[in-house]
Structures are given as C-alpha cells and as structure tokens.
Amino acid sequence: MSKQNPPASPWSFRIASVSGIPVRIHVTFLLLVVWAIVVAQSSPEGMRLAVLLPFVFLSVVLHELGHALTAKQFGIGTRDITLYPIGGVAMLTGRPKPVQEFWIAIAGPLVNVVIALVAGFVLFLTKGELPHIFVPLTKHSVLEGIFVVNVILPLFNMVPAFPMDGGRVFRSLLAMRMEPAKATQIAAAVGQSLAVLFGLLGIFFGNLILVLIAVFVFLGAGQEAQSAVGLSLIEGRRVADAMMTRFRTVSGGQTLAEVSQMLLEGSQQDFPVCYEDVPHGILTREALIRGMAQRGENDYVAGHMLREFSKLSPYDSLEAAMQIFSQGDRSPILVMDGDRIVGMLTIENLYEFMMLQQARATG
Ligand SMILES: [Zn+2]
Structure with missing residues (x-):
C-alpha cells in the first residue's frame, strides 16, 4: 500500500542487475548506439570505434560499480546505476560521512586505473611499448583503445569539480x-x-x-x-518539527462535493482519507478536480483517492522527507504513529520550515 522503493529514473530501462543493484540504460543512450551503427558502416576507422564502444561502456559500468560496491561496504545502498551517453551515474540512497565519501568517490577512478594497468601490462609484454594517449582512438587496436580510455577516464574524473x-x-x-x-x-x-x-x-x-x-x-x-x-x-531535525498537526480528514463515503466545499473553506489542498484515524488513501486537489470532471460531484471519495502514499514516522529525519519529495513525488507524506495518522507533511511545509530556519540563522 505505501511506497517502499523510490521510483527509478524515468526514460530508462533495466538491462542487468549486479549484486542487487539494477543497471539501467537511459533512452538517450540509444542515440549513441545509432551513431555507432552509422559510423561503423562509414569507414574502417568508424568500424574500429564502434567495436571499441561496448568496451568503453563496460569500463564505465565497472567504474560505477566501484562506487556502488564501496558504498555497500559502508552500509549505503545504491538505487540504481544509469548509463547516459556522457557517462554513468550511481545514485546512492544515503548520505555518506566524509571519510566514506572519500573512498566511495575514489573507488570508481581506481577501477579504471586497475583496468589500465592490466591492459598496459599485456600490451607491454606483447608489443614492448605503450600506446600514446593523444593519438586518435581510431588509430588504436581494441586493447590499445581499452588502455587509452582507462587512462583518460580517471584523469578526467579526478578534476576537482562537481559533479565529477x-x-x-x-x-x-x-x-x-x-x-x-x-x-x-x-x-x-x-x-x-x-x-x-x-x-x-x-x-x-x-x-x-x-x-x-x-x-x-x-x-x-x-x-x-x-x-x-x-x-x-x-x-538533525525530525519530521515532527515541521509537520502539520491541524488538518482535516475525510472518509471514503463522503462525496466529492463535500470535499470541494472543504477545499474552499480553508487552505488545505489534500485530504487524508481515514477510517477511525487509520488512513486508507489520500485525496489530492488534482484527484478531486479530475474526479469531479469525469464522474460528477456526487461520486464518492473512495473511488478517486490515491491508494499509494508515502509514510514516515514523526521521529524520522526531515532528510528522509526531502529525499521522497526530490524523487518527484509531490503529494503529501502522511506521518504515522503505528497505523494511526498524527500529522501530514507537504512540500510547502518543508519549504516554510527551511525559510524559518534560515531567518533564525541570519536574524
Ligand atoms: Zn565516478
């Protein structure tokens, strides 16, 4: 009923899963695949580049896994790894402490350094020399390309600029x-x-x-x-510090007309649908208006409420609430003590709380 897992990034689909971490590909990545097919047919150099491309992205995936698996060692989860045409992103679900962040951040480039060392070692044994990294990739063999890419990737990634x-x-x-x-x-x-x-x-x-x-x-x-x-x-602040405690609830058997009256009477926009303080859903202003337009104002609340909603306890951190809102779900979070509702937290509440904190800090 309530949301357990935050939604994955839209416009991406899952291609694999490593150690429980979904690896996803963003649709824009397909542009790169199309480009590779086009260049592969245009010239022998293009063909070399297209053959190298899967190895480049394997290097990027291993780099991101370096971040994700190091985070896992510290008990920090990874929502997913998503591949974009410009690189990969490992989305962590927690905030690491500074020492942990240091190791998580450096683990990705270190993976590429290891790949470069292995490829370089093999090249040195077989050819007696290492490829020059400033020569265009089209002039290299696949193994040379893998070496060059894994030398350039960590150099580029270690530029001290966010979000690298x-x-x-x-x-x-x-x-x-x-x-x-x-x-x-x-x-x-x-x-x-x-x-x-x-x-x-x-x-x-x-x-x-x-x-x-x-x-x-x-x-x-x-x-x-x-x-x-x-x-x-x-x-360090809790949900209880910012939540609304004065709000009205409705029951599933009320009509949309009754709730629309409540909407006009006060400033509350979303109404938890409860039976004896136990919420079964939430009727947002959007759902109310849509319901009235589609089925008329005498229809019942139960048919239009959202049955999936986010829940937190009053003792949860406000960071957890921020994380839920930042994942694109803007409907209110119901604050629960056991299975009873004790408060409601909207995105406006959170902004108001932050503005007040800022005013206190500067005043
Ligand atoms: Zn990285």
Whole structure:
C-alpha cells in the first residue's frame, strides 16, 4: 500500500542487475548506439570505434560499480546505476560521512586505473611499448583503445569539480575539517570556476565537447551547492518539527462535493482519507478536480483517492522527507504513529520550515 522503493529514473530501462543493484540504460543512450551503427558502416576507422564502444561502456559500468560496491561496504545502498551517453551515474540512497565519501568517490577512478594497468601490462609484454594517449582512438587496436580510455577516464574524473569524482573527493577532504555545508559551497565554487575555465578553453580551441562538459559541470556544481544549503537547514531535525498537526480528514463515503466545499473553506489542498484515524488513501486537489470532471460531484471519495502514499514516522529525519519529495513525488507524506495518522507533511511545509530556519540563522 505505501511506497517502499523510490521510483527509478524515468526514460530508462533495466538491462542487468549486479549484486542487487539494477543497471539501467537511459533512452538517450540509444542515440549513441545509432551513431555507432552509422559510423561503423562509414569507414574502417568508424568500424574500429564502434567495436571499441561496448568496451568503453563496460569500463564505465565497472567504474560505477566501484562506487556502488564501496558504498555497500559502508552500509549505503545504491538505487540504481544509469548509463547516459556522457557517462554513468550511481545514485546512492544515503548520505555518506566524509571519510566514506572519500573512498566511495575514489573507488570508481581506481577501477579504471586497475583496468589500465592490466591492459598496459599485456600490451607491454606483447608489443614492448605503450600506446600514446593523444593519438586518435581510431588509430588504436581494441586493447590499445581499452588502455587509452582507462587512462583518460580517471584523469578526467579526478578534476576537482562537481559533479565529477574529483569534486567529491575534494569536498570530502574539506568536510573532514569543516562543516559539510561550508565544504560543499567551497568545492562547488572551485568547480564552477574550473567550469568557466573549461568553457573558455573550449571556445578558444573550438572544442564543442569541452564546452558541453563545462556547462554540465557548472550546472551540476550549482545544484550540489543549493542542495547542501537546504540540507544544512534541516540537518538533525525530525519530521515532527515541521509537520502539520491541524488538518482535516475525510472518509471514503463522503462525496466529492463535500470535499470541494472543504477545499474552499480553508487552505488545505489534500485530504487524508481515514477510517477511525487509520488512513486508507489520500485525496489530492488534482484527484478531486479530475474526479469531479469525469464522474460528477456526487461520486464518492473512495473511488478517486490515491491508494499509494508515502509514510514516515514523526521521529524520522526531515532528510528522509526531502529525499521522497526530490524523487518527484509531490503529494503529501502522511506521518504515522503505528497505523494511526498524527500529522501530514507537504512540500510547502518543508519549504516554510527551511525559510524559518534560515531567518533564525541570519536574524
Ligand atoms: Zn565516478
């Protein structure tokens, strides 16, 4: 009835599962596959690149697994690993402590270093020399390509800019010495400065990929800084501190007309549907309006309520609530003591609470 697992990223589908962690492919990744098929037919060099591509993405998946499996060692779960055309993302479900974040962030690039060492060793034994990493990939054999990619990937990832691994390593090192929110702000500022530099270099040398990476890093760093400030405002606070305790509930046997009257009378927009304080669903304003338009106002609440809703206890952290809202579910969270409802937390509540905290901090 209630939601147990947060929803996976939309527009992606699962291709495999490693150690209980789903590996997903984003639909935009298919563009890359189409591109590979096109270049494979255009020239022998294109064919080489297309053959190398699966190995590149295997390297990326192993890199992400490096993050995810290290997180697992610390008891932190991974919701999924999603592959995008520009790389992979391992979405952790908890927030690691600074020392843990250091090891989780560095584990990904280390995986590539190990692959590069193995490939390099084999190449050195068979050819007596290592390929040059600045030679275009089309000039290399597959094994040489694997070596080059796994040398470049960790170098690129260790640039100290969010949302790249180097940025996380940098943040974790700062966070061992100062408040986490402050550490994130400094790391994000450094990341954004580097992004501007990349952008300018990209424009100067006419390198479009560098410009795209710069934009990606700039936006990612801004997002990290913002969420760190938000998190610092709710850190250590419980759901009970921010939840609404005065709200009205309805019963499944009431009509939509009755609830629409309640909607107009007060500021409450979503109504828990309860039987003796035990909620069975929630009638959101959207569901009410849709129900009235489709079935008329004399229809019953029970036929239109959402039967799936998020639940938390008053003692849960507000970070848990933030995580639920940030996953795209914007309907209220019902706060439960056992199976009885004791409060309700909306996204507006959470924002109000954060604004008040900020006012207290600056006032
Ligand atoms: Zn990584």
